[in-house]
Structure formats: structure tokens, C-alpha cells
Amino acid sequence: MLGKLKVLILVSVLIVLSSIMLRAEGKVSGVIFGDYYYVGANHREADLEGRNGFWIRRVYFTYDNLLDEKNKIRFRMEFNQNGDFVTKGKITPYIKDAFFQRMFNKRDSIIIGISAPPTYDVIEEIWGYRDIEKPALDLQKIRDSRDFGVAFKGKKDKISYHLFLGNGSGTDVELDKGKAFYAAVGYELPKNFFIQAYGDYDYKDADNSSYVMQIFLAYKGSIFRIGAHYSYSSFEAKGANYRQDIASVFAIYKINDKSDFILRYDAMLYPNPKGESISYLPFSAKADSNLVIAGISFAPHKSIKFSPNIKYIFYSDKIEDVKSDLYVNLTFTFYF
Numbered sequence: 001m002l003g004k005l006k007v008l009i010l011v012s013v014l015i016v017l018s019s020i021m022l023r024a025e026g027k028v029s030g031v032i033f034g035d036y037y038y039v040g041a042n043h044r045e046a047d048l049e050g051r052n053g054f055w056i057r058r059v060y061f062t063y064d065n066l067l068d069e070k071n072k073i074r075f076r077m078e079f080n081q082n083g084d085f086v087t088k089g090k091i092t093p094y095i096k097d098a099f100f101q102r103m104f105n106k107r108d109s110i111i112i113g114i115s116a117p118p119t120y121d122v123i124e125e126i127w128g129y130r131d132i133e134k135p136a137l138d139l140q141k142i143r144d145s146r147d148f149g150v151a152f153k154g155k156k157d158k159i160s161y162h163l164f165l166g167n168g169s170g171t172d173v174e175l176d177k178g179k180a181f182y183a184a185v186g187y188e189l190p191k192n193f194f195i196q197a198y199g200d201y202d203y204k205d206a207d208n209s210s211y212v213m214q215i216f217l218a219y220k221g222s223i224f225r226i227g228a229h230y231s232y233s234s235f236e237a238k239g240a241n242y243r244q245d246i247a248s249v250f251a252i253y254k255i256n257d258k259s260d261f262i263l264r265y266d267a268m269l270y271p272n273p274k275g276e277s278i279s280y281l282p283f284s285a286k287a288d289s290n291l292v293i294a295g296i297s298f299a300p301h302k303s304i305k306f307s308p309n310i311k312y313i314f315y316s317d318k319i320e321d322v323k324s325d326l327y328v329n330l331t332f333t334f335y336f
């Protein structure tokens with residue numbers, strides 16, 4: 001029954017989007033990305049080692065309509081395949097964005113609906129390779145990439161801000177009495193440097209709350225761009241307190257107009273209890289982890305990109321029985 005309902009929703013959405021396109025209102029765009037993957041080594045050993053195949057990790061289908069100079073709407077559908085290496089299933093549709101944006105002036109606006117909180121939207125933009133991997137806080141399931149709420153976003157001179165009051169439930173239905181508050185302030189430093197301070201607090205009830213504090217520093221040059229952030233996260237769930245601190249650094253070197261060299265390192269300073277449930281790249285939940293990503297991206301056309309890359313995860317030597325993980329990928333990305 002659930003499968004039939006998802007198909008019905010998908011068909012209905014596609015009919016609506018098709019009618020919009022035929023009326024030639026707004027702008028329709030999208031992106032598809034996935035991999036051919038090979039699991040060379042894994043902490044689950046026989047369960048995953050040697051696994052290989054193709055999968056589509058994401059499809060985004062976006063409709064933007066600038067109603068006038070001050071009003072905009074966005075609707076984005078996301079489609080993905082199951083990435084737990086265990087469950088079979090068809091490509092599943094979700095609503096990714098659905099919001100109205102009112103511009104007060106050229107830089108300041110209010111956003112109402114499902115949109116991105118400021119947790120790692122700037123990090124993801126400067127990183128620039130979401131098709132290869134998510135930003136660290138998204139990958140490790142510290143915070144969702146979307147929430148339903150009200151945001152104020154803008155910039156004055158070299159200072160940018162993003163305030164967000166949301167459900168704290170991602171795109172799921174709100175089932176608690178609390179709310180989540182997110183805030184980020186950025187400053188453009190001289191010589192192409194940028195710094196951003198971020199904090200949030202998600203209160204669900206007396207036994208379930210969490211907060212994240214983060215600092216991000218980046219350099220955006222014509223040949224290099226480099227970013228580094230440290231995130232301190234604290235969680236309280238039914239009397240159990242735990243931390244999930246992350247340090248991450250990445251560097252992108254522009255080889256030429258069509259090619260980039262990509263390098264990234266994430267250090268998870270505490271074991272992640274959600275590690276085994278991370279799609280496409282499960283982590284051991286027993287030990288601190290270190291993720292290294294290295295690759296080259298080549299774009300033969302502005303709408304096509306191929307990015308051979310490796311992802312290597314090694315764990316704290318405090319736990320002797322946890323082996324390292326190695327994934328070899330050919331990531332493909334198509335824009336339309």
C-alpha cells in the first residue's frame with residue numbers, strides 16, 4: 001500500500017511539474033549524480049568486501065519562479081536509491097524544498113516553508129562537491145539538511161546572517177512540543193578569506209535536546225579554495241548524554257578550466273552511534289573515525305562531470321577489532 005501511495009505521489013508531482021513547464025512559467029532545472037562503486041575493504045568484512053555496482057544517489061528536480069522583483073517560490077523534488085547495502089527498493093521521491101521568499105531589499109529576505117538551515121549551506125557551497133560526498137555534519141547525521149520553518153537571511157557590507165526557527169524534524173511531521181533555533185553570522189575577511197560562526201539549539205522535550213556550535217574558515221581564490229571547520233555537538237536523549245565532535249578540512253585545486261583536484265579529511269572525535277545507518281558509506285559505531293577523500297573531477301561539458309575518487313576510513317587504534325574501509329568510486333554528475 002505504501003509503495004502504491006509513493007508512486008501516486010510521484011505521478012501527481014510529475015504531472016504538476018509538466019504542466020508548469022508547458023506553461024513556460026519560471027525555470028526548471030535539475031541534477032543527477034551517482035557512482036560505480038567498489039568496496040575494497042570494510043569493517044563488516046565478508047558482508048561488504050568485494051561489493052560493486054552502479055547506483056543513483058540523488059536526482060534533484062527544481063522549479064523556481066521569480067513572481068516579481070520581491071517574491072520568489074521554489075519547489076524541489078529529491079529522488080534517491082537505498083544505500084544501506086542490504087535493502088532492495090525502487091528510487092524513492094521526497095520533497096526537498098518548498099518555500100516562499102519575500103525580499104525586503106536586494107540583500108535581506110524572509111523565507112517561509114521547507115528550506116536549508118544555516119548549518120552547512122555555506123560549507124557545502126564552498127566545498128562544491130556534494131555529488132562526491134555530503135558535508136561532514138550532514139554525512140554523520142548530526143543535523144538535517146532541511147527543516148520546516150521561518151528564516152531571515154541577508155547581508156550588509158561584509159557581514160552576512162542567517163536566522164532560522166524550525167520544527168527540528170527535518171522534512172518529517174512535527175511530533176513534539178519543542179522547536180529548533182539556528183543562527184549563523186559570517187564575515188568576509190581581506191584577501192579572499194571568510195569566517196562564519198554558527199550555533200543551534202533543538203529542544204524537543206525535557207528528556208531530549210541537543211545543540212551544535214561551529215566555526216568555519218575558508219579561502220576562496222581563483223586557483224585554490226580551502227575550508228576548515230570544527231563542530232562541537234552535545235546530545236541528551238532520555239537521560240543518555242553523548243558528544244559528536246568533528247574536525248574537517250578540504251582543499252580544491254583548479255588544474256585547468258575543466259578539471260579539479262579534490263582532497264578532504266574528516267576526523268570524528270567520538271564514535272557515532274548512527275554510523276552504521278549512514279547511506280552509501282556506513283561507519284563503524286564502535287570507534288572514532290577518520291575519513292580521507294581524494295579524487296579528480298573532469299567536466300568534458302558544462303552539463304557533464306566525471307569524478308574518479310577514493311574514500312578511505314580508518315578507526316581509532318583503541319579498538320583493535322575494527323578494520324578500515326576502502327571505497328573506490330567513479331562518480332558521474334549530469335545537469336539539466
